[in-house]
Amino acid sequence: MSAITRDEVAHLARLSRLALTDDELDHYATQLDAIIEAVAKVSEVAAEDVPPSSHALPLTNVFRADEVRQSLTPEQALSGAPAVEDDRFQVPRILGEEA
Amino acid sequence: MTMVYDEALDRFEPVLGLETHVELGTKSKMFCGCKTAFGAPPNTQVCPTCLALPGALPVANAMAIESTIRIGLALNCSIAEWCRFARKNYFYPDMPKNYQISQYDEPLCFDGYLDVEVGGETVRIEIERVHLEEDTGKSTHVGGATGRIHGADYSIVDYNRAGIPLVEIVTKPIPGTDRLAPEVAKAYVTELREIMRSLGVSDVRMEEGSLRCDVNVSLMPRGSSEWGTRTETKNVNSLRSVERAVRSEIERQAAVLAEGGKIVQETRHFHEDTGTTTSGRSKEEAQDYRYFPEPDLVPIAPDTAWVAELKAGLPELPSVRRKRLQAEWGLSDLDMQAMHNADAFDLVEATVAAGAPAADARKWWMGELARRANETGVPLADLPITPAQIARVTELVASGALNDKLAREVLEGVLAGEGTPDEVVETRGLQIVSDEGELLAIIDQVLADNADAAEKVRSGKIAAAGALVGGVMRASKGKADAARARQLILEKLGVSE
Numbered sequence: 001m002s003a004i005t006r007d008e009v010a011h012l013a014r015l016s017r018l019a020l021t022d023d024e025l026d027h028y029a030t031q032l033d034a035i036i037e038a039v040a041k042v043s044e045v046a047a048e049d050v051p052p053s054s055h056a057l058p059l060t061n062v063f064r065a066d067e068v069r070q071s072l073t074p075e076q077a078l079s080g081a082p083a084v085e086d087d088r089f090q091v092p093r094i095l096g097e098e099a
Numbered sequence: 100m101t102m103v104y105d106e107a108l109d110r111f112e113p114v115l116g117l118e119t120h121v122e123l124g125t126k127s128k129m130f131c132g133c134k135t136a137f138g139a140p141p142n143t144q145v146c147p148t149c150l151a152l153p154g155a156l157p158v159a160n161a162m163a164i165e166s167t168i169r170i171g172l173a174l175n176c177s178i179a180e181w182c183r184f185a186r187k188n189y190f191y192p193d194m195p196k197n198y199q200i201s202q203y204d205e206p207l208c209f210d211g212y213l214d215v216e217v218g219g220e221t222v223r224i225e226i227e228r229v230h231l232e233e234d235t236g237k238s239t240h241v242g243g244a245t246g247r248i249h250g251a252d253y254s255i256v257d258y259n260r261a262g263i264p265l266v267e268i269v270t271k272p273i274p275g276t277d278r279l280a281p282e283v284a285k286a287y288v289t290e291l292r293e294i295m296r297s298l299g300v301s302d303v304r305m306e307e308g309s310l311r312c313d314v315n316v317s318l319m320p321r322g323s324s325e326w327g328t329r330t331e332t333k334n335v336n337s338l339r340s341v342e343r344a345v346r347s348e349i350e351r352q353a354a355v356l357a358e359g360g361k362i363v364q365e366t367r368h369f370h371e372d373t374g375t376t377t378s379g380r381s382k383e384e385a386q387d388y389r390y391f392p393e394p395d396l397v398p399i400a401p402d403t404a405w406v407a408e409l410k411a412g413l414p415e416l417p418s419v420r421r422k423r424l425q426a427e428w429g430l431s432d433l434d435m436q437a438m439h440n441a442d443a444f445d446l447v448e449a450t451v452a453a454g455a456p457a458a459d460a461r462k463w464w465m466g467e468l469a470r471r472a473n474e475t476g477v478p479l480a481d482l483p484i485t486p487a488q489i490a491r492v493t494e495l496v497a498s499g500a501l502n503d504k505l506a507r508e509v510l511e512g513v514l515a516g517e518g519t520p521d522e523v524v525e526t527r528g529l530q531i532v533s534d535e536g537e538l539l540a541i542i543d544q545v546l547a548d549n550a551d552a553a554e555k556v557r558s559g560k561i562a563a564a565g566a567l568v569g570g571v572m573r574a575s576k577g578k579a580d581a582a583r584a585r586q587l588i589l590e591k592l593g594v595s596e
Contacts, residue, residue, distance in 0.1 A: 015387060017190050054183065054392035060400040066125045066162035069132025074142045077150060077258075085241075087141040088255035091192040093240060 004032045101375075104346055107318075107353030113280040114326050115273040115345065116315030117224075119291055121266045122234060122308070123166050124301045129233045129264040130157030130200065130396075137307050141257035149262035151196035156395050159184075163231060163264035164207070165409065166300040168401060170266055171208025171229045172410045173294050179207055181400045184231075184393035192256055193235035201232035201267075203390040207399065213294075214418065215286040217279050219432075224287050225271040236261035266300075272315075272326065280316075280349065285342040288312050292338075293417035305337050312341055314369075316348040318356060327352075328362040332376050334369045344369045348376055424448065428457040434465075441469055441479055446486055453490035456497075463489050467507055471514065484513050491520045504577050505529045532579045535587075538571075541579065542587055545570040557592045564588055 006025045009032065013020045020028070046052075071077075074087045083090035128135055131148035147155035168178055185203035211226035236258040268291065276283040292310055295303045303310040317329035330352070335344045347369075352362055366379040415423070424444060425435050428451075438444055443464050450460035464479065468489075472479045492509055495501040501509065501524070512523030524530060532538050546553045549570055555563040564585060571584040589595060 015190060015389075055394065055397055057397070059397040060181070062158065062397045063161035063164060064158040066127050066160050067132060068127045068134050069146070071133045071144050071146050074140070077142045077145045085255045088239070088257050089142075089192070090253055090255050093252035093254050
């Protein structure tokens with residue numbers, strides 16, 4: 001049985017601004033299910049003595065000194081932009097929202 | 100429709116909440132070495148990390164961590180022994196990564212408070228959390244109305260600001276402020292700004308956005324204990340606007356509720372020109388941001404000895420300092436308030452430290468110099484005169500070398516760039532006439548030129564002596580000691596007071 005519902009896929013699609021057809025919603029629900037099932041295998045080996053962790057290495061406090069480094073030039077920075085105006089990245093307006 | 104403030108408060112009680120963002124004044128950004136200067140040409144302070152180019156990884160700025168802990172300590176917070184950054188995922192082009200690195204359920208500092216003074220009373224504002232995140236880029240919206248051929252709406256984005264360390268300070272809900280809600284909100288942000296200044300962690304310029312405030316307001320009917328739905332007002336860019344935004348939102352919500360309507364939980368925008376708020380986007384539910392621990396950054400575990408060291412190294416906090424200065428200077432609450440408003444504490448304190456009596460230091464800064472600052476529209480601290488120079492002028496007055504009128508001329512000379520007080524006295528020839536012979540000669544001349552007035556005084560109308568003293572001051576171009584001149588005039592005319 002499917003753990004991920006069509007509605008949940010539709011919700012995720014909306015958050016990602018993806019327009020999915022009904023067929024695609026079903027398709028991705030099945031795929032997401034398979035992914036979650038695979039990841040859930042981790043909990044099979046989790047035991048009381050294994051604390052949950054978010055990082056692979058037991059490191060803390062990795063900082064850099066507050067020092068300025070060379071930035072890119074605007075030409076370099078904008079070289080990969082699909083569109084540029086006034087040395088700024090030009091992007092489609094997100095309708096219905098204000099900054 | 101809005102309801103007038105007094106009527107709104109007769110029927111409802113407000114509950115406030117304040118979220119304040121402070122851009123830290125670090126030299127480099129939060130997770131990369133780009134500069135953080137305000138107003139630089141677009142996209143000149145960007146690099147692969149803050150542009151989210153593939154393969155670039157963030158490393159946390161040690162100074163930003165330290166500054167955030169110091170802010171937390173100054174706000175009486177507990178400091179987390181261990182915490183993580185989190186990804187806040189959202190779809191908006193102001194962050195090129197498509198997420199913002201922030202903190203979620205593990206803020207660096209939590210459970211503090213800040214006491215503020217409002218109308219002679221102390222109000223304790225509980226602080227829920229102080230966390231560290233990165234600022235976003237700046238979008239400019241270009242609309243079809245500008246006459247573009249296709250009329251298409253789009254935005255252009257400058258990422259210079261993206262990645263500048265940003266500290267978010269969140270209060271717990273603040274009930275019980277009643278009619279003082281707008282003043283409490285303003286006093287809180289004002290005090291927060293003072294604290295940031297005293298810590299030296301930010302330039303806290305609201306007009307440049309390095310201090311920004313979101314104001315949450317909800318209303319509940321009087322007698323009820325159940326809080327209403329809140330709105331969050333953004334774009335509140337001055338201390339005065341904080342007060343106006345709270346007031347306006349109370350009035351708006353009261354009118355909606357009084358007509359049987361419901362408040363929608365939403366983001367609203369404050370408009371400086373009208374002093375009112377308008378509806379923005381509906382607030383996305385918290386889980387929509389899909390926060391999860393940031394895998395590219397390792398956890399932060401501040402060493403307790405280091406935190407203790409930072410705590411011991413905190414500067415005297417503004418409220419403590421104000422109490423100390425008031426006691427030392429023996430000033431009234433009103434005087435202190437005026438000095439606070441004029442941002443004059445540092446200047447007066449430095450002038451006193453340079454040897455001037457507090458009353459004199461205050462008199463010059465809050466009188467002549469405040470007037471000058473007002474006229475020229477320059478902050479008091481930016482006037483081209485130093486506390487040491489004011490101290491020197493008060494010294495010259497105390498020693499009798501200058502009177503108040505001459506002292507004002509000296510200040511004028513210093514402000515005009517004519518040099519130090521001593522140089523201005525020298526070049527403008529502003530020394531008081533201390534040579535008795537010179538003064539007597541002037542008096543003889545004035546008595547001869549004003550025989551009528553002299554006669555009146557001689558016959559006992561001592562009030563007429565004022566005109567003669569005035570004549571001496573004019574003849575000496577203000578350089579005579581007026582009290583001494585009066586004394587000598589009366590002696591010469593054979594009368595006594």
